[in-house]
Structure formats: structure tokens, C-alpha cells
Amino acid sequence: MGTKSLKGRHALVTGGGRGIGRAVAASLVKAGATVTIVGRKPASLDEALNAGDAHAAVMADVTDMAAVQAAVHEAVERYGPIDLMIANAGAAVSAPFLKSGPEVFRNMLDVNLLGVTNVVQAVLGSMSERGFGRIVAVASTAGLKGYPYVSAYCASKHAVIGFVKALALETAKTGVTVNAVCPGFTDTDLVAESLRTIMAKTGRSREEALSELTRHNPQGRLIDPAEIANTVLWLCGEQARSVTGQAIVVAGGEI
Numbered sequence: 001m002g003t004k005s006l007k008g009r010h011a012l013v014t015g016g017g018r019g020i021g022r023a024v025a026a027s028l029v030k031a032g033a034t035v036t037i038v039g040r041k042p043a044s045l046d047e048a049l050n051a052g053d054a055h056a057a058v059m060a061d062v063t064d065m066a067a068v069q070a071a072v073h074e075a076v077e078r079y080g081p082i083d084l085m086i087a088n089a090g091a092a093v094s095a096p097f098l099k100s101g102p103e104v105f106r107n108m109l110d111v112n113l114l115g116v117t118n119v120v121q122a123v124l125g126s127m128s129e130r131g132f133g134r135i136v137a138v139a140s141t142a143g144l145k146g147y148p149y150v151s152a153y154c155a156s157k158h159a160v161i162g163f164v165k166a167l168a169l170e171t172a173k174t175g176v177t178v179n180a181v182c183p184g185f186t187d188t189d190l191v192a193e194s195l196r197t198i199m200a201k202t203g204r205s206r207e208e209a210l211s212e213l214t215r216h217n218p219q220g221r222l223i224d225p226a227e228i229a230n231t232v233l234w235l236c237g238e239q240a241r242s243v244t245g246q247a248i249v250v251a252g253g254e255i
Helices: 019-030 042-050 065-079 102-130 151-170 189-202 206-214 225-236
Strands: 010-014 034-039 056-059 084-087 133-138 176-183 247-250
Touching: 010 019, 010 065, 010 102, 019 034, 019 042, 019 084, 019 133, 019 225, 034 042, 034 065, 042 056, 056 065, 065 102, 084 102, 102 133, 102 151, 102 176, 133 151, 133 225, 151 176, 151 247, 176 225, 189 206, 225 247
Parallel strands: 010 034, 010 084, 034 056, 084 133, 133 176, 176 247
Antiparallel strands: none
16 A cells, blocks of 8 residues: 555544554554544553654543544544544453453453444444445454453454454445454553563563463464554555455464
8 A cells, every 4th residue: 555545534543542553543644544543541642642643632431432422523523524443442351261250241342342333333324424434343363263261352352253244244335344353462562461460470481471472373473563553554445445344363373
């Protein structure tokens, strides 16, 4: 894709203040899109703005439908209708299933599933009316396979993949595509937190904890957030107009 291939497009990126979301936002900016990021932490949002990785930021909790609608309204008022919506906000909790009560599953579904569907409901009507839209959910390899001790997280990400496949069929004739990108373990602050948890619970060194995560990737490494961003960028372009309902894996051959 050219450096200005998305010029004139307005993109909304949830969880855009850090990690994969910020890498996606920065790539969209470089491709010419006008980018609004959404998040809960003003410091992260301000840091992304100051670095030029987005044009505007709106604070909202993606689990709160009213807050999401208000955030989308504010973004539209400033820069026009949303053309590209990247639902990246998410969370992970690690615990054995027998210690994962209903509240753990509810929390994972609220953030990882409703955090996607709430934003889609806020933008899809306008996209369909205008005959163009790109919806990309940042899911996970945990939406396509299982991992021990993250049953709630896996369940929520599997739900996202099912939602993407269903909605893609509903929107197939509207000019809107709906896809998921499924990263393996990625070099973000979320994975850094997982490393600290492994170290604290097992007494392993950081190198040993990192080895535990990278063993899932046949290439033996963490994924670079820029690799995820490049995949999202391609899905947002005109050349991917026939790609919909897909769960594209970026995980070094793990799946």
C-alpha cells in the first residue's frame, strides 16, 4: 500500500493508546488516514497524540455502550463518518478454571466481546448507508485454539471470531468487510505483565518466563506489533474488498 493510500478515510481505533492499538493507529496515520483513538487512560492517549500516532483521542470504556456512542459521536462531529473501525481494546486474566468464577468470565466477555460489538453497533449503520466500511477486530490465537489457565480469555476470543464470521455474511452486499486478526504472543506491555505474573508465581527468571511464551511460536519469538498493524492496514485497503469473514493469524506458524 502507498503511503497515502487511505487519504480521506477516518479511522477509529479502540485501545489505541498503547501496544498493538497504538502501532495500528500510527500505521493508519502514515497511510494517510485521519485517526481517532479511544481509551481509558489519558496519559497513554496523550503520549500517542504527542508522538503523532493519532490526530485525536476520546476517553471511553468500550464495555459501556452509552460511552461508546458518545465517543463515536464526538469523533464524527470532528472528522466525519467512521470509515475504518479497528476494535483492539481487550484484556486477559490468567487463572485455573476452578478458580475462575462467573465474574471472571463475565469480565472477559464484557471487555473482549462487548468491547467489539458495542463499537460495531455504533458505526455499522453509517457504513452500510454509505456503501463502504472496514471493520477489523484484533482477536488472538486464543480465538482459534486453547491455552491452559486462560479459559475465560479463550472463550471470549472464540466468541469474537464467531461474531466476525456471522456479521461478515450479514454485511456481504453492503460494501462493508468484517475480519479478525489473530496475533500470537506479541511484544506489548500486556505480555510484559504476563511475564511478571509467571515470574512471581513460579520463581522463574525473565528469560525462562519468556521462553514459556515463545515456545508456542515455531519461529521462537514474540510478534512485533508492527506486524499486526501491517495486516490491519492491508485489510483496510481497497485491494482487500473481497476479504471478509476471515480470522487472519499472525503467529509464526503456530496455527
